Amino acid sequence: MKLAFDLRDFKIPVDRLAPQEVFRTRQKDVLSYRFYSTQSENLVILYHGVGGDSRYLCALASAIAKAGIAQVVTPDFRGHGASLAASDLIAANQLEIDLEELIIHIKMKTSVKKMILSGHSLGGGFALRIAASDIAKQFSKFVAIAPYLPKSFNALTDDLGGWIFMDRDGEGISVNYPEIFKSGEEKTHYSSEFIKAAVVPEDLLFRLREENVPVAVVTGDRDEVVLGHRHQEIFEGIASPVVLEAGLNHLTIVSKPAVLLSLYET
Template sequence: MQTVFLTVIYFVVIPVVIQLSIAALLIMFGKRKPRNSDNNSLNFDELYTVDYTCLPPRQSCKARDGKEITYRHYPASADTVLILLHGSGWHSQYLLPLAKSISDDGLATVYTPDLRGHGMTPERRGDVDYIEQLEDDLADFITQIQARHPNAKLILGGHSSGGGLAIRFAGSRYADQIDAYLLLSPFLKYNAPTMRSNSGGWANAHTARIIGLSMLNMLGIHRFDHLTAIEFNMPASARDGTETLSYSHRLNTAYAPRHYKKDLAAIKQPVLVAVGECDDAFIAQQFESVMSPYTSVKVALLPEVSHMGIVVDSEVQLVVKDWLQTLK
């Protein structure tokens, strides 16, 4: 009996202790020094030319925990609804040009939510309560939107990390609610072939810490998921007090595909991926070869369009409108 007990300790307990020790070291010493140079980040200039005075007012609805989900609504007389998700670091304001053009042309009613942890006055900026919370929030939001538009076709779209969240949602238990996906320069994974180094200078990931926290998560330990996992190098000229410059581990994990290959393989609905050939965060030419083995996808490469330009460029609006018309 004693021999069996010692064997269990050797093969089970000791490896777990070693894993915990390694994870602790990675978490404690895995924080990178943030970069402060505006010259090594994404180009936000195209967003400054947008007239935001015509933004729809913010509205809100309740998530399952009673907290508010804020959003903007672009109405249209259409039997299609598009929910469009913003990317990392900011909120739904910058989606105005694309959302307004789609609704003005009567192609779809558009909703642009501010994801939890983001927006004007979030409860905890840069954080969520648990890793699956953005999916649950989105499912709650969709349920309320469907009640308003009971017979409408529902498209889930997103830019950058918002596209990554849409892909994550496609691999979730809620995916059967979606009829099509619109992915604008979507984030797949930090080491996917589509990635430029550090997302073109935008992201300062604390990689060792993320590895350590992920190790704890695999052991069922989430006690330290509130720790900062990534920081963003947003130019000072783009900051107005509503930006979100860092994410906890749980928000950073929640905002990306769970496993992008498996999540993509779960998509049976039509998919449009639009990427600018001058994308400064991702490598546009890699998207089709990376994504097409797992799902049927139409990839539109737009010349002279940047990562931020993909949501404001007039050529993008034409590509998206043409695709929406094919879904009718």
């Protein structure tokens, strides 16, 4: 039986939450992120999904760092975190530019030898977008957690969990958080321009196969938003591993670090 979306099932361990930091891009934008340090020159860049920001990834990010696997950066997409009020009417390559600006900033702050790009939900889709792009070679691996894929991939549930709604244009997205859980810091609408800048290209699988990109995909078998069994079908022979985790839904999968840690080892 599909679970109803319920934020009471998901807790943010605030005692492990890294402080928000900001940096200014060469385009004069101010973007934010959280940094989890450890004694490693490996770096994981871990992107969040729709509605929230980098805070909800703290359980996974802090676990990766605590295990000594890698330093972890959890960026806030523009229009989230410190730039919540910014317009999301952006160019198709803006999020790639923001990622490259973040990398420049982090490499000025700490020593980095290998980088893994990862993300959850829309952030997982963005990680796959980068995996199929010209800048993929900067990363040693890509880890997509419950990645959001365009409708043409037939990998979304019919009602998107009952808390995400497509706009009439079929491109933009609205997020319906229950009032009791709202803090005023959520992003509740995404323009079609923002979604287009984050999602994978239609020829994703061809590009990943042609370039033999190292990709791992993991989804919960009780996910309310994306279809884990479709991810297994879509990425068979392309991603390794492709994991369907028992008992986990769209949000709880990032609150159970033990099932994910091995994917970040190099």
